[in-house]
Amino acid sequence: MRILFLVQGEGRGHLTQALSLAELVRSAGHEVVGALVGVTRNRPAPAFFTDQFPAPVTPLLSPGLVYHTQTHALQPSKTAWQALRHIRTYRRSLRQIRDAIDALKPDLVVNFYELLGGLTYGFYRPAVPMICIAHQYLAFHPNFVFPAGQVIDQLLFKFTSTLTAWGARELLALSFDEQAEVPRSRLRVVPPLLRRDAIERTPSNGDFLLAYTTNPGLVEQLVDAHHRHPDLPLRCFHSATKAAEQPIDATLTYHAIDGQRFLDAMQNCRAVVTTAGFESVCEAFYLGKPVLMIPQPNHFEQACNALDGQRAGAGVAADSFDLDRLLSFVPNYNPEASERFRTWYHRGYYLFLAALNRAVNPDKQTPRQPHPTGAAENLIGG
Structure with a gap:
C-alpha cells in the first residue's frame, strides 16, 4: 500500500x-x-x-x-x-x-x-x-x-x-x-501515537518536579510557587532560557527547551507541570508521572485536553501554576491508571x-x- x-x-x-x-x-x-x-x-x-x-x-x-x-x-x-x-x-x-x-x-x-x-x-x-x-x-x-x-x-x-x-x-x-x-x-x-524514545524508557522516581512552558506569565507564577516551596527541587524548561542548564538557586534550575533533555528529565522526575498539549501529557502518563495541566490562555483545545486527562487519571487540570494542587494529587495518583494506558497504547x-x-x-x-x-x-x- x-x-x-x-x-x-x-x-x-x-x-x-x-x-x-x-x-x-x-x-x-x-x-x-x-x-x-x-x-x-x-x-x-x-x-x-x-x-x-x-x-x-x-x-x-x-x-x-x-x-x-x-x-x-x-x-x-x-x-x-x-x-x-x-x-x-x-x-x-x-x-x-x-x-x-x-x-x-x-x-x-x-x-x-x-x-x-x-x-x-x-x-x-x-x-x-x-x-x-x-x-x-x-x-x-x-x-x-x-x-x-x-x-x-x-x-x-x-x-x-x-x-x-x-x-x-x-x-x-x-x-x-x-x-x-x-x-x-x-x-x-x-x-495515541507516541515517540519510540518515550515508550522504551524505564522510569525512576526522582525528588524533583519538572516544568515546561513557553508562556512568560507561567514562569512568573512558577517563581512565586517556588518561593512558597523553597525546599522542593524544581527544574523548568522555558523559551526565555538559552543555556542547557542555568541554576537559579539551590533548588531551582532553568533549562533551554530541548525535546530530548526534557524527556530525559521526565523519565526521572517526581511529577510534571506543563501546558495541556496531548502528546506531552500522554508521554508523562505512559511513564507514570502525575501531571498538572495548565492550558495556554484562550486555547480551547488545551482546555479540553486538561479536562479529559483529568478524567482519565493522568493528572489534574488548573488555570495557574498551582503546586499545592499538584502536591495534593501526587499521593492519590493511581499507578493502575497508567498501566491501563500502557495496555491501551500497545x-x-x-x-x-x-x-x-x-x-x-x-x-x-x-x-x-x-x-x-x-x-x-x-x-x-x-
Missing part, C-alpha cells in the same frame, strides 16, 4: 504522530511516498521532522495560529483574519495537494489535522480515500466533556475539526483510553493497520454514514 501523509505543522504534536505512524506502517510492509506539511512563511517544517521522515517532505503554505507576542495567549480573531488575508495563497496550496495526489498515485491519504487537506477533498473530490487522525476528533464523541460555559468556542472547535475531515472515509480519534466507536460519525477511538499497532485496510477495501467495511456535523458542509457548499 502506498500512503501519502498530510500533516499540520503547528507545534510538535501532529508531526511526532506522523513520524510514529510512518514507522508503524513501514514495519508492516507499506510504503510512505511523501508528506505535505502545513507551514507558514515564518514557521518552516522543523528539522526533527524532515531529518527523520522516511520520504520526501514538501512544505505547504497553510493557516497558522496567532498568539499574543507577550502573553502567548491564542488570538482566535487574528488567526481567522490572517487566514482570510492569504486566501489566494491557500487556494494554490489546495491545488498543490491535488497535484501531489495525482503525481504520487497513493492508495491512501492520511491527514493529521491539516485544514487544507479536508478542503482539498471537499472542493476537488480526489478518488483516493482519505482517513484523518487527531485527538481533536474525540470532540465528536457523545461522551466527551467540554469546558463549561464556552459554547461558541465549542462550536468553532467542532466546525474547524469538521473542515479538516471533509470527505474523509474515517476519523481516528486519539484518546487516553478505550471508548466505543460512533459509526454515524465515521468515528473510531484509537490509542493495542494501537493492530487498530491502525485495520483502519488502513478498511479505507482501501471499502467493500469490507460498513457503509459510510453522514457526519453529525454535516451542516458545516452545507454551509460551505459541500
Whole structure:
C-alpha cells in the first residue's frame, strides 16, 4: 500500500504522530511516498521532522495560529483574519495537494489535522480515500466533556475539526483510553501515537518536579510557587532560557527547551507541570508521572485536553501554576491508571493497520454514514 501523509505543522504534536505512524506502517510492509506539511512563511517544517521522515517532505503554505507576542495567549480573531488575508495563497496550496495526489498515485491519504487537506477533498473530490487522525476528533464523541460555559468556542472547535475531515472515509480519534466507536460519525477511538524514545524508557522516581512552558506569565507564577516551596527541587524548561542548564538557586534550575533533555528529565522526575498539549501529557502518563495541566490562555483545545486527562487519571487540570494542587494529587495518583494506558497504547499497532485496510477495501467495511456535523458542509457548499 502506498500512503501519502498530510500533516499540520503547528507545534510538535501532529508531526511526532506522523513520524510514529510512518514507522508503524513501514514495519508492516507499506510504503510512505511523501508528506505535505502545513507551514507558514515564518514557521518552516522543523528539522526533527524532515531529518527523520522516511520520504520526501514538501512544505505547504497553510493557516497558522496567532498568539499574543507577550502573553502567548491564542488570538482566535487574528488567526481567522490572517487566514482570510492569504486566501489566494491557500487556494494554490489546495491545488498543490491535488497535484501531489495525482503525481504520487497513493492508495491512501492520511491527514493529521491539516485544514487544507479536508478542503482539498471537499472542493476537488480526489478518488483516493482519505482517513484523518487527531485527538481533536474525540470532540465528536457523545461522551466527551467540554469546558463549561464556552459554547461558541465549542462550536468553532467542532466546525474547524469538521473542515479538516471533509470527505474523509474515517476519523481516528486519539484518546487516553478505550471508548466505543460512533459509526454515524465515521468515528473510531484509537490509542495515541507516541515517540519510540518515550515508550522504551524505564522510569525512576526522582525528588524533583519538572516544568515546561513557553508562556512568560507561567514562569512568573512558577517563581512565586517556588518561593512558597523553597525546599522542593524544581527544574523548568522555558523559551526565555538559552543555556542547557542555568541554576537559579539551590533548588531551582532553568533549562533551554530541548525535546530530548526534557524527556530525559521526565523519565526521572517526581511529577510534571506543563501546558495541556496531548502528546506531552500522554508521554508523562505512559511513564507514570502525575501531571498538572495548565492550558495556554484562550486555547480551547488545551482546555479540553486538561479536562479529559483529568478524567482519565493522568493528572489534574488548573488555570495557574498551582503546586499545592499538584502536591495534593501526587499521593492519590493511581499507578493502575497508567498501566491501563500502557495496555491501551500497545493495542494501537493492530487498530491502525485495520483502519488502513478498511479505507482501501471499502467493500469490507460498513457503509459510510453522514457526519453529525454535516451542516458545516452545507454551509460551505459541500
